[in-house]
Amino acid sequence: MFVVGGMVGAMIGGTIADKLGRKRGLILSQVMGLLGGIITAISKPLFSWEVLLVGRLLVGFTAGLNTVVAPLYLSEIAPVNLRGGIGVLNQLAVTSGIFLSQILGLSEILGNEAGWAWLLAITAFPPALQLILLMFCPRSPRYVYISLEQEDEARTELYKLRKDDDVVNSEIREMFEEKQAEKEPDMNLWDIIKSSKLRVALTIGIVMHLSQQLSGIVAIFYYVVTFFTDAGIETNQAKVS
Known part of the structure; x- marks a missing residue:
């Protein structure tokens, strides 16, 4: 069910990012992940494998959606000279999470009869933290300028990231050229x-x-x-x- 949810999330991730925006798409993803972790956690006291499957489906959906929306958001808010490096760090974070899950899944830690539900419920903590952090994050200036065609709002969001009028004006010109290129x-x-x-x-x-x-x-x-x-x-x- 995790794989099925991941496939669906990845397939519709681009549409969600375009319809809701990068930040709202991430918020939706984290809400689903938080719900998935909570539902998974209560599957053991409820003695219900059906509840477990629903929780894993939602967690998989979050994972698939994040693979699309998170790199997109990061690349659009990053300065040009750091864009590639931030993309690499995103992938490093993913592989680090896989490595950590392998450690926690050892039978000596949580991969046992007493701890498996807690192991799966841990997936609720990253989305919860992400939701808190997203409250302080700006929207993607590129999305606001190119997709929503709101230049003033894009400048406001971009200034939160750059704090420099010259840099903001330069990147707005770059976005304008990108928008013109999309008309081809x-x-x-x-x-x-x-x-x-x-x-x-x-x-x-x-x-x-x-x-x-x-x-x-x-x-x-x-x-x-x-x-x-x-x-x-x-x-x-x-x-x-």
Whole structure:
């Protein structure tokens, strides 16, 4: 159910980001994650696997939605010279979360009969913290300027981030040029494939995604303990190998 929720969240993440905005999309995502964590936590005292499935579905939806909206929001509020680095830090945070969950899932910590519900309920804490932090975060200036066409509001939001009139004016000009570029005719898939200007970028993007999938990392995440136990290592040792 987590995977199903993640698939749905990722598929509609772009639409939600465009319809509600980046910040409101993140707020929606965190509310769903908070509800999912709470519902998961009460599944054990209720002795209900159906409640557990609903909670995991909502948590998966949050995870999928975050993979789309969070990087988009970060890239749009970051200054140009830090945009790439902040994108890398976002991915580092994701992998760090996976690593932490693996540690907490050890049978000696929470991955046991007494602690599994608490382990799954921990997912409610990051969304709760995120909701508090989002209260102090500005909206995406790019979204406000380009999608909503509200230049004054975009300047206000951008000034909260930059605190410099010259920088704000420079980035507003950049947004104007970006908005003008969006008025160019849309390209279909065949046009993109034929374009010599986009060929290198397209090739790099395809190769990177293929490399990630063909590396087998997803299978390793799911079956790494089984690999070690099949090799003759005891289960308790395999979990920390």
